Amino acid sequence: MRVLRIAGLLVLVAATAYSLHRFVLLPLRCSRAASMGANALESAERRPDYDRRRAAVSVRESLRGCDCVSPANVQIFMTRGGASAALDDHRAAIADYQRALTIDRRPEIYFALGMSYLQILDRPAAIRNLRRACAFDPSRITAIPYEDVRAEMVASE
Amino acid sequence: MVRIDRIRTSIVLAGIFAIALVFSHDSWDVFRLPKTLLLQAEAILLVGVTLAAILFGARVPRPRWSDPAVAVPLIAFATMIVVTITSTHPALSVKSLGPAAATLVVFFATVAAARDRAWIFVGVPLAAAVVNAILVVLEETHLWMPFGEQAGVSHHLQCTALVGNPNEVGSYLGAAALAGIAAWPTRRTVAPMLIIGLIASRTMTAMIAFAAGVVVMVAISSWKKAIRAAAVAAIAGAILIAVVAPLRHRAGRMVRLAQKGDYNALLTDRVTPFVAASLMFADHPLTGVGPGAFAWHYYDYKLRAQERLPSLRGAWNRGVNYGEVHNDHLQVLAEGGILGYAAFLVAIGALAAISFTIPADASDARQQFARRLAASLAVFWLVLSLAQFPLETPVVRSLLIHFAAVCVAWRSS
Numbered sequence: 001m002r003v004l005r006i007a008g009l010l011v012l013v014a015a016t017a018y019s020l021h022r023f024v025l026l027p028l029r030c031s032r033a034a035s036m037g038a039n040a041l042e043s044a045e046r047r048p049d050y051d052r053r054r055a056a057v058s059v060r061e062s063l064r065g066c067d068c069v070s071p072a073n074v075q076i077f078m079t080r081g082g083a084s085a086a087l088d089d090h091r092a093a094i095a096d097y098q099r100a101l102t103i104d105r106r107p108e109i110y111f112a113l114g115m116s117y118l119q120i121l122d123r124p125a126a127i128r129n130l131r132r133a134c135a136f137d138p139s140r141i142t143a144i145p146y147e148d149v150r151a152e153m154v155a156s157e
Numbered sequence: 158m159v160r161i162d163r164i165r166t167s168i169v170l171a172g173i174f175a176i177a178l179v180f181s182h183d184s185w186d187v188f189r190l191p192k193t194l195l196l197q198a199e200a201i202l203l204v205g206v207t208l209a210a211i212l213f214g215a216r217v218p219r220p221r222w223s224d225p226a227v228a229v230p231l232i233a234f235a236t237m238i239v240v241t242i243t244s245t246h247p248a249l250s251v252k253s254l255g256p257a258a259a260t261l262v263v264f265f266a267t268v269a270a271a272r273d274r275a276w277i278f279v280g281v282p283l284a285a286a287v288v289n290a291i292l293v294v295l296e297e298t299h300l301w302m303p304f305g306e307q308a309g310v311s312h313h314l315q316c317t318a319l320v321g322n323p324n325e326v327g328s329y330l331g332a333a334a335l336a337g338i339a340a341w342p343t344r345r346t347v348a349p350m351l352i353i354g355l356i357a358s359r360t361m362t363a364m365i366a367f368a369a370g371v372v373v374m375v376a377i378s379s380w381k382k383a384i385r386a387a388a389v390a391a392i393a394g395a396i397l398i399a400v401v402a403p404l405r406h407r408a409g410r411m412v413r414l415a416q417k418g419d420y421n422a423l424l425t426d427r428v429t430p431f432v433a434a435s436l437m438f439a440d441h442p443l444t445g446v447g448p449g450a451f452a453w454h455y456y457d458y459k460l461r462a463q464e465r466l467p468s469l470r471g472a473w474n475r476g477v478n479y480g481e482v483h484n485d486h487l488q489v490l491a492e493g494g495i496l497g498y499a500a501f502l503v504a505i506g507a508l509a510a511i512s513f514t515i516p517a518d519a520s521d522a523r524q525q526f527a528r529r530l531a532a533s534l535a536v537f538w539l540v541l542s543l544a545q546f547p548l549e550t551p552v553v554r555s556l557l558i559h560f561a562a563v564c565v566a567w568r569s570s
Contacts, residue, residue, distance in 0.1 A: 005212055009209060009212055009213075012205060012208055013205075015205075016201060016202070016204075019201045020202075023194070023201065024194045024197055024198045027190070028181065028194055031181070031184045031185065032181060032183055032184045034185065035183060035184045035186075038185065070252050071190070071193060071252050071253075071255065071256065072248075072252050073190075075185050075186075102248065103249065104453060104478070104480070105453055105455075105456035105478070106456075132456075135460060136459065136476065137475065138475075138476075140476075
């Protein structure tokens with residue numbers, strides 16, 4: 001009986017430790033990694049290409065294992081998408097932005113998604129997402145770097 | 158078993174103290190996420206300790222299902238499960254069940270732990286509240302900004318204490334101040350500090366909710382005294398507005414906006430989320446869009462709200478994606494429909510009813526505390542929910558649930 005109790009206690013301790021890791025430590029680590037990663041990408045934008053790509057690789061690496069955190073954190077996928085875009089891996093970026101949209105829909109996500117679709121030359125998908133971003137927040141039109149796309153947004157508004 | 162009981166009490170008290178103070182400075186979500194995770198950690202530890210106790214021979218808790226203190230929270234949680242099943246975005250709603258389950262576990266653990274204890278269950282959360290009250294006063298008076306100061310952001314918005322944005326600080330301190338007033342006959346030092354912190358936070362809704370709660374608290378003993386208290390509160394409010402410059406400026410601005418008919422600005426540009434939530438409720442009246450799904454649906458409903466009221470297109474926050482309605486009544490209606498809102502009202506009503514089940518001449522000081530606090534906390538919660546979102550803010554929700562649990566535990570001598 002005593003052996004069973006001790007075995008049960010060991011299982012309970014293991015389950016508690018796993019739960020604390022899964023539902024407390026992992027979401028916290030991933031949130032901090034996403035936040036620091038976003039800051040790193042922003043500050044690397046003005047640096048040489050090699051530094052920018054190295055920062056992006058580091059950010060993607062830091063967000064490994066963060067796909068299924070609870071509570072769901074849209075920042076994780078937005079940051080990872082930004083890192084993929086900085087590495088010109090726009091298909092991976094699109095996948096992350098689309099994953100972000102399942103958690104929260106924000107104009108900045110649609111905007112980034114639209115820009116990534118432009119990079120892989122899928123203009124209809126790009127226009128669709130940019131239009132969604134600009135319908136919510138018309139000020140984003142001015143942030144589109146391509147005149148023809150900007151004109152199309154203005155015309156549709 | 159006494160040791161397990163002490164461990165459980167320690168976890169509950171450590172949790173309610175730490176949740177008001179914990180933050181993660183290098184995280185995008187400095188306050189809310191760490192507090193949510195702390196609540197989840199507290200619940201996991203409480204479940205673990207309870208199971209360990211049962212493993213080593215403790216009696217399995219046998220809840221009295223007919224007791225409203227047991228039935229009502231379980232019915233509320235069951236309702237949340239139902240509206241999660243019918244959710245328009247099940248994946249998001251399922252993830253909302255985690256914090257709700259954690260809150261439920263902590264509630265029951267607090268009731269069990271507070272039954273055999275006294276003022277430590279009031280003193281510990283109020284101690285954490287005093288720290289935040291002092292901090293917000295230091296921040297608002299420009300004496301100390303512990304997180305530094307960002308250029309381009311108004312100073313007031315950066316006065317977060319260790320709670321979150323100023324609205325959350327006000328809501329939290331309002332609830333704490335109400336508990337401080339309820340403890341006044343035995344513990345007099347805390348309430349004034351908390352009221353000063355509440356005023357410093359400049360959260361009008363929290364101040365009005367606090368005043369309403371105090372009036373109800375007085376009314377529990379005497380209606381005549383309550384009318385006098387209401388008159389005093391109104392005069393005190395008028396003096397505060399006249400004397401405290403930021404409140405005076407804000408009141409003046411509100412009068413000018415009302416005269417112009419700019420009701421959206423009068424409501425701090427919240428008409429868009431209010432209308433969006435109303436439209437969500439209209440589309441899904443019985444079970445709502447699902448817990449945690451308001452923010453996701455806001456994208457489309459915001460555009461519909463602007464079609465209904467074109468003047469909203471001129472709002473300064475047109476590009477802001479609201480995560481909460483900023484009105485818990487509408488939020489619960491939008492996310493839980495009539496079912497969810499009924500559960501919310503029943504839970505608040507059950508809390509208020511505690512004040513009326515305790516005899517006026519109860520000799521136990523703890524019973525008198527519960528009698529004073531229960532109904533006033535319920536009214537505070539309802540009024541606060543008109544323009545704030547305590548259910549979605551872990552620190553405010555935790556404090557409200559903590560004192561609700563203490564009222565439940567202390568209703569019988």
